Amino acid sequence: AVAAPAIAQSAPTIKWRLASSFPKSLDTIFAAAEVVAQHVKAATGGKFDIQIFAAGELVPGLGVLDAVKDGTVECCHTAGYYFIGKDPTFAFDAAIPFGLNSRQQNAWLWEGGGMELLRDFFKDYNIHNIPCGNTGTQMGGWYRKELKTLADLKGLKMRIGGLGGPVLARLGVVPQQIAAGDIYPALEKGTIDAVEWVGPYDDEKLGFNKVAKYYYYPGFWEGSAQLSLYINQKKFQELPKEYQQILEDACAYAHLEMQARYDIKNVNALRRLAAAGTQLRAFSKEVMSAANKEAFAMYDEYSAKNPKWKKIYEPWKKFRDDELLWFGVAEKSFDDFVHSTRGGKR
Template sequence: MQRRSFLKKAGMGAVAGTAALGAPVMAQANPKVSWKMTSTYTPSLPPLYSSAQTFCKMVEEASGGNFSIRLYPGGEIVPGFGVMDAVSNNTVECGQTASYYFYGKDPTFCFDTAVPFGLNARQMNAWMDQGDGLKLMRELFATRNIVNFPMGNTGTQMGGWYRKEIKTPEDLKGLKMRTAGFAGEVLSRLGVVPQQIPPGDIYPSLEKGTLDAVEFVGPVDDEKLGLQKVAKYYYYPGWWEGSAQLSLYVNDGAYNQLPKQYQAIIAMATRYAGQQLLTDYDAHNASALRRLVASGAVLRAFPLDVMNASFDAANIVYKEFCDKYPQFKKVFDNYMAFRDEVSPWFRLAEGSYDNYLNVALARAKK
């Protein structure tokens, strides 16, 4: 009995000793690496910025402290919309942003975030992971010396805040509206004057009347920005963002110098941080919306005429861009074929379930 007890303790000691020896060996194999990371966002937008903080924390912990990344909010090292250039020229090794901000460089970048009447969050994840999405985006970003990683999604966004009601497509004409990416091009065909403004400048621009309308993300972020204080009507859905994917950009030279273990850590940490971003919005948008309505926000659905006019305008712009930009057409054809393939399933299963559940819950409360 004593012999068995001794052997058991000895065995446990051997395992513990092996673990103790493993840590220094791993530390020797993986060098100390310190990176800088910039973000388009700031701590005033917790879900977006905190996902970048989570990513940096995961990288450091998974590497045993050997791989550290210092995060800088938008505006500290480079402006919020300077992330792509900063990573491309290796001013910083990596950055967090949404690719549709760089529509002016190449409209094809918008497919990495959102395009009008595109994929929802789960469909986007499937296209990137199981379809050709990541492959096509990697080809595109390689031209900018960037290795891109999907890092979360906001889910379907709201249609924004308006000083006046939108009853017909005519009400959009002359509207000065903050929006981003491809949405601005489509809305301009409906008479909107699109403005791309960083998050920190949105509230004062709307308050001063420089803008007539603003779309950003949804209830969680809109409440933080206080948009309900300066615009009354809150419209849905954000047809230009059936989902909106965030991305991590990594300078390809810096990435290729990393040990394989660190490259794997980046891949895993982006998935973890990205999942946290989506669940944050899914868990908290409902309560934020209730507070917004309680504080005076007036919810409105875009009228069907407005939705139809927007859909038709989007298809016109898509055709023009496909005719003009071969790379855009290549990605568009693949993206939309994937959308058209999976949408019927979502309508059959997810859509019918969600619709019935909402009706049933309303009936049960009567």
């Protein structure tokens, strides 16, 4: 049976407010919400109008989840791992250390059972979640001193977000929670020793290269970092079916486009940073291996005490193993060869 063409008779005018966790200056991420609003508006001839508010305009950047849960705003654009204080399980919707890369995360969400698991989890927060952007693998941050051995992590005061904090804490790092605007002075004064943020394009704007010389990679705690639209469930259910579909597809477009923007914008930013004297450094195998071991030990501990974590982690882990099997064959051997033809240039 074909659905009745209800839209022609009854397309209602709907105005929503979207609270972003991000400032407008973080333009690559912020734009994903703008793209959603533009597409939804264009697809409905202006009838479905989503007004975007930057962090702090309506609610604080990290207050957006509660605002959506309580129905204060209809939706927000944020990253799940901002809410690990409520439950670490939120991190699966953004990034967990040594997790999935951007494409694997998409595979998990769309065809690997991830979307169902996450939507079930988010129901407890009155939220309907839709993926909306990814940064790809982030950089490992800015350090005032070189990290030569694992011992150099001991006592390192570092601004770091998400589950990277508790993992690095197990190796002696002292994670710091510092709002974006306060990081630069803290690093400049030496109140902190290191900061991870996003990648070349965003990091350059905050000027970290002026006060820290060493720029490490990869940000192994964010092999990809996904953003999402969180929508009050009741408000979502009240939308006409047509608008629900339009919103979902607009998010898919924004999701694709944000990854593309980062993949482009990071190139020239990296070149500018290198030209201005930034020293690129790879994390040592010793550091990565120790962190990898601690991360999976921590996940097992979470599973033992948090049923919500366990319910997602167990199939997620199996999915990850499967994906690495397949990616290790065609995809990685292609990438390895193509990169090898560049003669190791960086």
